[in-house]
Amino acid sequence: NAGVTQTPKFQVLKTGQSMTLQCAQDMNHEYMSWYRQDPGMGLRLIHYSVGAGITDQGEVPNGYNVSRSTTEDFPLRLLSAAPSQTSVYFCASSYFPLGVYGYTFGSGTRLTVV
Amino acid sequence: AQKVTQAQTEISVVEKEDVTLDCVYETRDTTYYLFWYKQPPSGELVFLIRRNSFDEQNEISGRYSWNFQKSTSSFNFTITASQVVDSAVYFCALMRGANSKLTFGKGITLSVRP
Numbered sequence: 170n171a172g173v174t175q176t177p178k179f180q181v182l183k184t185g186q187s188m189t190l191q192c193a194q195d196m197n198h199e200y201m202s203w204y205r206q207d208p209g210m211g212l213r214l215i216h217y218s219v220g221a222g223i224t225d226q227g228e229v230p231n232g233y234n235v236s237r238s239t240t241e242d243f244p245l246r247l248l249s250a251a252p253s254q255t256s257v258y259f260c261a262s263s264y265f266p267l268g269v270y271g272y273t274f275g276s277g278t279r280l281t282v283v
Numbered sequence: 284a285q286k287v288t289q290a291q292t293e294i295s296v297v298e299k300e301d302v303t304l305d306c307v308y309e310t311r312d313t314t315y316y317l318f319w320y321k322q323p324p325s326g327e328l329v330f331l332i333r334r335n336s337f338d339e340q341n342e343i344s345g346r347y348s349w350n351f352q353k354s355t356s357s358f359n360f361t362i363t364a365s366q367v368v369d370s371a372v373y374f375c376a377l378m379r380g381a382n383s384k385l386t387f388g389k390g391i392t393l394s395v396r397p
Binding site for chain 2: 202204209210211212213214217227257259261266267271272273274276277
């Protein structure tokens with residue numbers, strides 16, 4: 170059971186480049202979400218999805234796009250990377266409504282935009 | 284609006300000391316869920332506990348205990364006889380109803396010195 174798999178683990182981008190952070194889960198969880206973690210800020214919700222074909226914005230959605238074509242995958246797209254998007258990104262999934270154990274998190278993607 | 288406040292940012296203790304991590308939350312909902320997560324230096328997020336708003340029983344799991352008090356909107360976490368392996372960032376989080384969107388506090392960095 171792989172849980173939540175995020176790729177890549179590390180990435181360096183130049184300002185203006187685009188890229189996609191991948192997230193896949195094999196637990197048949199309906200709910201998936203993306204958070205970013207910045208020093209002293211905790212984790213902030215970027216986008217989330219309660220099922221295939223359904224997405225919505227979180228607290229800090231600007232500069233990011235998502236789609237959910239399958240239950241398993243929830244990619245996060247940076248359209249034109251900016252230094253302010255330098256962060257650690259976590260993907261998380263859970264049953265919906267909430268399961269007993271809350272979220273399962275991926276291991277994170279450390280993104281640096283130069 | 285939901286809010287989680289972890290007023291302590293950094294705590295340093297000597298091994299075997301007891302330490303309490305504070306968490307104060309704000310919500311207008313009558314049904315909500317509270318969580319604690321641990322983030323060790325390796326970076327992954329580890330689920331520790333979930334507590335429902337309608338269950339104010341305190342919880343003990345080995346050296347860990349949690350004190351939930353609705354009257355003061357607090358959900359504090361105590362580590363008894365701390366160990367070096369307890370060194371980590373600890374996040375408190377709040378979820379309204381069962382809609383699965385977690386609001387995190389900013390985290391507390393705990394350092395346990397040998």
